[in-house]
Amino acid sequence: MKESDILPVERRTDFLEQVFWNIHDIIAVNTRLRDALNKRQKSYAVVEQIGDILLDAIPHFGPFVSYGAHQLYGKYEFEKEKSSNPAFSAFVEVQKVSHPFL
Amino acid sequence: MSSVIHPTHIPSGRGQPPMPPLPNGRNSPRTSIGNQITPRRSPIVYPALLSRVAEAFRNRVQLSDQVKDGLTYKDVFDGREAVDKIAYIIKTTDRNLALLLGRALDAQKFFHAVTYDHRLRDNANDLYQFRTVVASPFTSGELEEEEGSVKTTAAPLLNEGSEYSAAVLTAQGSPTPSGESDSGFGDIIEGITRTPSPSQFIQSDARRANTNVATDDAPLPTGVFTLLTDCYSPTCSRDRLCYSIACPRRLEQQARLNMKPQPGLKKQISKESLGELVTTEPGTLWIHSVPQEIVNSVSEKEKRRQEAINEVIYTERDFVRDMEYLRDVRVFPFLRRPPR
Numbered sequence: 001m002k003e004s005d006i007l008p009v010e011r012r013t014d015f016l017e018q019v020f021w022n023i024h025d026i027i028a029v030n031t032r033l034r035d036a037l038n039k040r041q042k043s044y045a046v047v048e049q050i051g052d053i054l055l056d057a058i059p060h061f062g063p064f065v066s067y068g069a070h071q072l073y074g075k076y077e078f079e080k081e082k083s084s085n086p087a088f089s090a091f092v093e094v095q096k097v098s099h100p101f102l
Numbered sequence: 103m104s105s106v107i108h109p110t111h112i113p114s115g116r117g118q119p120p121m122p123p124l125p126n127g128r129n130s131p132r133t134s135i136g137n138q139i140t141p142r143r144s145p146i147v148y149p150a151l152l153s154r155v156a157e158a159f160r161n162r163v164q165l166s167d168q169v170k171d172g173l174t175y176k177d178v179f180d181g182r183e184a185v186d187k188i189a190y191i192i193k194t195t196d197r198n199l200a201l202l203l204g205r206a207l208d209a210q211k212f213f214h215a216v217t218y219d220h221r222l223r224d225n226a227n228d229l230y231q232f233r234t235v236v237a238s239p240f241t242s243g244e245l246e247e248e249e250g251s252v253k254t255t256a257a258p259l260l261n262e263g264s265e266y267s268a269a270v271l272t273a274q275g276s277p278t279p280s281g282e283s284d285s286g287f288g289d290i291i292e293g294i295t296r297t298p299s300p301s302q303f304i305q306s307d308a309r310r311a312n313t314n315v316a317t318d319d320a321p322l323p324t325g326v327f328t329l330l331t332d333c334y335s336p337t338c339s340r341d342r343l344c345y346s347i348a349c350p351r352r353l354e355q356q357a358r359l360n361m362k363p364q365p366g367l368k369k370q371i372s373k374e375s376l377g378e379l380v381t382t383e384p385g386t387l388w389i390h391s392v393p394q395e396i397v398n399s400v401s402e403k404e405k406r407r408q409e410a411i412n413e414v415i416y417t418e419r420d421f422v423r424d425m426e427y428l429r430d431v432r433v434f435p436f437l438r439r440p441p442r
Contacts, residue, residue, distance in 0.1 A: 012436055020433050027425045034422045037415040045392045046400060047411050 006091045007081075018077040021070045025063035033057040144340075149192035150331040152323040155203060156212050158191045159184075160232065160322075170229050175216045182226040184213075192330065197224055203327055210323035233320045388412040 007015055036053045082089045147154035163184065165177040189200035204222040208214060208230075215221070216229045333351055338344035343355045355361075388408040389397050397405070 007436060016433055016436055020428075023425065023429055023433065027422065027429060030418065030422045030425065034418045037418055041412070041415050045396045046404070046408060050411055050414060 006085075006087045015077060015081065019074045021067050021074055022063050023067075026067060029057070029060050029063055032060070145192045147191065149203070150327050150329075152206055152210070152325045152327060155188065155191060155327075156207055156322045159187055159207070162191065163187050168229055170216060170227070175229055175231065178216055178229040178231045180226045181223045181228040181230065184222060184230060185224045199329070202329070206325070206327050207323050210325070211320075212323045386416075 033053070036057070037050060040047060040050060040053060082092060147158045149155060163179050165179055167174055167176050168178050168180065169175075184204055185197050185200045188204050189195065189197055192200065192203065194200060201222060201224050208222045211233050213222075213230045213232045216231055220228070222228075222230065329350060331350075332338075333344055333346070333349050335344055335346060335349070338346070338349060338351060340351075340355070341358065343359060343361070344352050346352070349355075388411070389405065391412070400408070
C-alpha cells in the first residue's frame with residue numbers, strides 16, 4: 001500500500017496539518033535546545049549546570065502550548081478518517097504492527 | 103542476447119546435434135541483468151519456484167497449430183511467445199532472464215522443441231510443445247492421442263515402425279519414471295538428458311502401463327531457480343536497498359530507486375534503526391563517558407547529579423530524534439517528499 005493511495009490528494013495537506021499540527025516548530029525548538037545541551041556536555045567532563053540553557057530555551061516553548069491545545073482536534077480528525085476511510089484504517093492497522101512504538 | 107550465455111557442455115542424446123549451451127545459473131546472468139531489469143509490478147507467482155512458474159506458464163500460453171518446414175504441428179507455441187509469457191509472469195523486461203528461466207523448465211522436459219534438437223530460443227520461428235506422458239516409446243505423442251497410445255504398449259515393436267519412432271527413441275529422451283518423479287534440484291540447472299537403452303525403455307514403460315499411471319499432465323518441473331530467490335535478509339525488500347553488495351536484488355532495487363550503480367560498498371546510516379535502538383536503549387551513563395580519574399575525583403552526590411544532568415541531555419536527544427523520525431516516516435511520505 002502506498003501513502004498516495006490512502007488519502008485523497010485534496011484533503012491530504014489539511015489532514016496532515018490537523019493531525020501533526022506544528023510538529024515542525026516543535027522540532028525546531030528542541031533541535032536548538034538539544035544542540036545547546038550537547039555543546040555544554042562536550043565542553044565539560046563535569047557539567048556545572050544546565051539550568052541556564054533551559055532558562056534560555058523555555059521562553060520559546062510556545063509551540064508546545066499550541067500543540068497541546070490542538071491535540072484533541074488532531075485526534076478527532078484521525079479517528080474520523082479511520083472510521084470513514086477503510087484504506088486509511090487498514091494502513092493504521094498495518095503500521096501498528098510494523099512500528100509498534102509510534 | 104544469447105551471446106551473454108557462457109557455454110556449458112551438456113551431454114546430448116545420441117544422434118542429436120549438440121544442444122545450445124545451458125547457461126550456468128549462478129554466474130553468467132549476473133552481468134546481463136544489469137540495468138535493463140526494471141520490473142515494476144509484483145510477479146504473478148514466486149518466480150524462483152519452477153513448479154509455480156510452470157503452472158502459470160501452462161495456464162497462460164496459447165496453443166495453436168503451426169507449420170514449420172512443411173509440417174503442421176498441433177498444440178504448439180513459439181519461442182518468442184514463451185519468453186514473452188515468462189517475462190510477463192515474473193514481471194521482468196529482461197528477456198534473457200526470462201529465457202534462462204524457460205530453459206530451466208525445458209531442462210526438465212516441461213516442453214521441448216518440436217524438432218527435439220534445441221533448447222528454448224527467443225525466436226518466433228522455433229516451435230515447442232508441452233511434454234505429454236507417452237506410454238510407448240514407439241508412439242510419438244505428437245502424432246497420436248495419449249489414450250490411444252497406452253493401449254498399444256503391449257506390443258510396441260509392432261507399431262507401424264513410423265518414421266518418427268526413431269526420433270522418439272533418441273530425441274524425446276524421456277527419463278524413466280523414477281527419473282521423472284525424483285527430478286530434484288540438481289537436474290534443474292544441469293539439464294541431464296538421460297537416454298535409456300531401448301530395452302530399459304520398454305521395460306519401464308510397460309511397468310508404467312501396467313500400473314496405469316498414464317495421465318495427460320506430465321508432472322510439473324520442480325526446483326528452485328536461485329537467481330530469482332528472495333534475499334535471506336528480512337530487511338531486503340523490493341523498495342529497500344539490501345545492505346549486501348552480493349544481493350541479487352540489488353541492481354533491481356537500485357534501478358527502481360533511481361540510484362546509480364556504484365562499485366563497492368558505501369556506508370549508510372540507517373535512521374530508522376537508530377531511532378528504534380535509541381527508544382529502547384537507555385543512554386550511556388555519565389560515569390562511562392568520562393575518564394576514571396574524574397569519576398574518582400567527585401563525591402557520590404555529584405555523581406548522582408551528573409547522572410541526572412546526563413539523563414536530561416540524552417532524553418532531549420532522543421526526543422528530537424523521535425520527532426524527526428515521526429516527520430520523516432509519517433508526514434513526508436504523504437507529501438511525497440523524500441525523507442532525506
